[in-house]
Structure formats: C-alpha cells, structure tokens
Amino acid sequence: MIEHFARALTQWPLFLNGFFNTVWLCASTAIVSLILAMLLAVPLMSRLLTIRAASRFVVDSIRSVPFLLLAYMAYYCLPAIGISLSSWAAALITLVIYNTAYFAEILRGAWSHLPPQQEEGGRAFGFTGIRLFVHIIGPQLFIAAGPVLGNQMIQVIKDSAFLMVITIPELTFRANQVQSILFVPFETFIIAGCLYWILCNSVEWMVHRLERVAEMRRVR
Amino acid sequence: MVDWGMIANLAGGALTTLWISGVGIAVGVPLGLMLAMTRVSRVPVLSQAVAVFVSVMRATPVITLALFVYFGMSAMGLTLSPIVAALITLSVNTSAFHAEIWRASIMDFPQNQSEAATAFGMSRFQAFRLIVLPQAWRASLPPMVNEMTFLIKSSPAIAVIGVVDLTRTASRIAAYTYDPLPPYISAAIIYAVVVFSLVRIQRLIERMIVHRYGVL
Numbered sequence: 001m002i003e004h005f006a007r008a009l010t011q012w013p014l015f016l017n018g019f020f021n022t023v024w025l026c027a028s029t030a031i032v033s034l035i036l037a038m039l040l041a042v043p044l045m046s047r048l049l050t051i052r053a054a055s056r057f058v059v060d061s062i063r064s065v066p067f068l069l070l071a072y073m074a075y076y077c078l079p080a081i082g083i084s085l086s087s088w089a090a091a092l093i094t095l096v097i098y099n100t101a102y103f104a105e106i107l108r109g110a111w112s113h114l115p116p117q118q119e120e121g122g123r124a125f126g127f128t129g130i131r132l133f134v135h136i137i138g139p140q141l142f143i144a145a146g147p148v149l150g151n152q153m154i155q156v157i158k159d160s161a162f163l164m165v166i167t168i169p170e171l172t173f174r175a176n177q178v179q180s181i182l183f184v185p186f187e188t189f190i191i192a193g194c195l196y197w198i199l200c201n202s203v204e205w206m207v208h209r210l211e212r213v214a215e216m217r218r219v220r
Numbered sequence: 221m222v223d224w225g226m227i228a229n230l231a232g233g234a235l236t237t238l239w240i241s242g243v244g245i246a247v248g249v250p251l252g253l254m255l256a257m258t259r260v261s262r263v264p265v266l267s268q269a270v271a272v273f274v275s276v277m278r279a280t281p282v283i284t285l286a287l288f289v290y291f292g293m294s295a296m297g298l299t300l301s302p303i304v305a306a307l308i309t310l311s312v313n314t315s316a317f318h319a320e321i322w323r324a325s326i327m328d329f330p331q332n333q334s335e336a337a338t339a340f341g342m343s344r345f346q347a348f349r350l351i352v353l354p355q356a357w358r359a360s361l362p363p364m365v366n367e368m369t370f371l372i373k374s375s376p377a378i379a380v381i382g383v384v385d386l387t388r389t390a391s392r393i394a395a396y397t398y399d400p401l402p403p404y405i406s407a408a409i410i411y412a413v414v415v416f417s418l419v420r421i422q423r424l425i426e427r428m429i430v431h432r433y434g435v436l
Contacts, residue, residue: 161281185291
C-alpha cells in the first residue's frame with residue numbers, strides 16, 4: 001500500500017496542476033461572485049414588492065438546482081441557442097452564477113438582521129445611496145456574514161469537483177487521470193481527499209483570522 | 221407540445237435519485253447520531269478517530285468520494301455495483317454532516333438537565349436516551365432537512381459512476397435527441413420541485429414544533 005502511494009505520488013505534477021486549477025477557479029469565483037452578490041442583495045432588500053419578488057424568484061431558482069445540472073446547461077444548452085463557450089468559460093460562468101445567488105442570499109440574511117437604526121443613523125449623517133452601502137451597511141454585512149460566507153466558500157471548492165465532467169482539469173479530474181494511468185485508485189483518491197482537506201481548512205483558518213482582525217479593529 | 225416519453229424517462233430518473241437519496245438519509249441520520257455520540261463520549265482514540273473522519277468527509281467533494289468508493293474499493297478487491305457504491309457514497313457523506321448537527325444539539329443541551337438526571341440516579345446512557353435525545357432531535361430537525369436538500373443537490377455525483385439518476389437521464393436524452401434544452405430544463409424543474417417541497421416540509425415541521433412545545 002505504501003508502495004502504491006509512492007507510485008501515485010510519482011505523478012505529483014498532475015496533482016499540483018489540478019490543485020492550482022481548483023484554487024484559482026474558486027478564488028476568482030469568490031471575488032467576482034461576492035461583488036455581484038452585493039449588487040444582487042440590493043433588489044432582494046428592495047421596498048418594492050415586484051422587484052423583491054422577481055429577484056427572489058431568480059435567486060431561489062438557481063439555488064434549488066444541482067450545480068452539475070447547471071454546468072451541463074451552460075456547456076450543452078448555450079451552444080444550442082447560439083452561444084458557444086470554451087469549457088473554461090462555461091465552468092467559470094456556472095461557478096459565478098451559482099455562487100452569486102448563494103452569496104446574495106447570505107448577505108440578504110445578514111442585512112435583514114441589521115438594526116434599522118444603522119441605516120437611519122447613516123442617513124442622518126448625510127450618507128445616501130452607494131456611499132451609505134459602502135461605508136455603513138456593507139462592512140457590517142461582511143462581518144456578520146463572515147462565517148457563513150466561509151462555509152459557502154468551502155461549498156464552492158467541493159462543487160468545483162463537478163467540473164471534471166465538462167473536462168476542466170481540476171483536482172478530481174487529475175486524480176481520475178492518475179488512477180486511470182497507474183491503476184492505483186484507492187491511494188490516488190486518498191491523496192486528492194487530503195489536498196481538498198488542506199484547502200478547505202485553509203479557507204476556514206483564513207475566515208477565522210479575518211474575523212479576529214475585524215473584531216480588533218472594532219474594539220479600537 | 222409536451223413530449224410524454226421524455227417526461228416518463230425523467231420521472232424514472234427522478235425516482236432513482238429519490239430512492240437512493242432516501243436510503244442515504246435513512247442510513248446517514250442514525251449513523252451520524254452514532255458518530256456524534258462516539259465523538260462526545262471522549263473515549264480516547266475512538267473519539268479522535270471520529271473527529272478526523274468527520275473533518276475529512278466534510279471537506280471531500282461527493283464526486284471524489286463516489287470515484288473513491290467505486291474505483292478504490294474494487295482495486296482493494298471489493299467489487300461494487302454502481303448502485304451499491306452510490307448508496308455507500310451518499311450515506312457516508314451525509315452521515316458526517318448529520319454527525320455535526322447531532323453534536324451541535326447535544327453540546328447545546330442545558331447542562332443542569334443532565335445533572336438533574338444523574339441526581340435521579342440515571343446512568344449516562346439512560347439520561348441520554350430519556351432526557352437528552354427526546355429534546356435534542358427537535359433542535360436538530362431544521363438543519364437536518366437543510367442537509368437533505370444539500371444531499372439531493374449533490375446526488376448527481378453518482379451519475380459519474382454510472383447510476384442512471386435524474387441528471388444522467390437528462391444528459392442521455394440530450395445525447396440522442398441533439399436537443400439539450402428540453403431535458404435539462406425539465407430536470408432542473410424536477411429538482412427545484414423536490415427541493416422546494418423539502419423547504420416547505422421544514423417550515424411545517426418548525427411550526428409544528430413551536431406549536432406543540434412552545435420553543436424550537
């Protein structure tokens with residue numbers, strides 16, 4: 001068995017490549033989705049019922065579909081209606097759309113628990129529109145939703161494994177490749193599992209650090 | 221025009237998704253409780269082993285686990301059919317999440333009630349069975365239903381090892397009709413209906429608990 005591990009590890013460049021593809025896919029998804037989610041959280045909190053209901057419908061529809069199905073749709077359905085995407089573009093678009101919905105819902109949840117006095121106080125100090133959101137509401141949402149956003153980030157990493165079916169060479173795709181070359185699937189997938197574990201725990205650790213920093217700054 | 225043949229095929233796939241997820245839940249919930257009990261029991265080695273198992277399982281994508289169970293086990297001399305591998309994958313995966321849910325509700329349990337049970341001469345097991353469990357399951361119920369929706373949404377992972385579930389049925393239909401939109405959109409609607417029903421059931425259960433016991 002140890003000999004099998006050694007054999008699987010001879011393919012370390014493949015593992016490393018898959019690992020980094022997973023990392024950059026998820027990191028760029030996190031950045032883009034968070035920005036889009038902030039924009040989407042505004043209609044979700046709108047005072048107008050029609051706007052609220054429409055954005056609610058979009059967010060709930062996306063959230064209730066499995067990620068793999070959405071990836072299939074981006075990869076196979078878009079060409080059918082005349083939009084041809086590379087597998088990478090389809091993967092990134094699917095990741096961003098899917099997680100924007102989740103992040104927006106998380107931010108909306110945090111927003112609805114924010115005391116209304118915060119917004120009133122901000123307005124009293126002359127903050128309106130975008131400046132009100134950027135200076136008063138936004139930062140508090142991120143602090144309040146921090147751990148939940150972190151959990152969703154871990155979900156992003158795990159969902160990214162589905163992208164192997166649309167031929168994205170991420171970690172699970174590479175692991176599957178290694179096992180089909182060397183015929184040591186047991187050890188190969190254990191190595192992949194360990195790499196995922198390291199990745200998910202790093203995210204958890206980073207969220208924890210950020211929370212500490214936020215707390216220190218708040219006290220001061 | 222509605223293609224009834226396609227709908228019938230998709231319904232078959234949906235049933236496969238549902239019964240495999242159902243078995244996963246039926247095995248995963250009690251297995252999770254056992255894991256949580258071992259974890260909080262502080263039995264040396266065993267408790268730590270469960271902690272590591274839960275941590276690794278929660279970080280592993282379902283699809284990676286499915287490939288591990290299907291290909292890895294057969295390399296170790298245990299050849300599994302895709303269905304059996306799928307059942308094992310979903311049960312093991314969801315059990316780790318249910319273990320954390322159970323653990324949270326057991327840890328949140330008021331200490332003084334356990335002490336009172338001890339004062340009445342109950343053994344630790346009796347106190348757990350008669351005092352902790354009947355109250356802890358109520359706190360666990362909403363996150364459990366939530367985990368069930370997550371299981372349904374990650375179940376397409378079993379399509380990759382050859383189980384003809386809802387997602388695989390849709391992609392098969394797309395492959396021989398060369399028209400991917402109708403099967404994929406229908407499949408998405410079926411998933412949405414299942415997930416929405418679960419969310420409805422969760423709200424209903426929450427309301428019932430509040431109605432009957434006053435608090436969640």
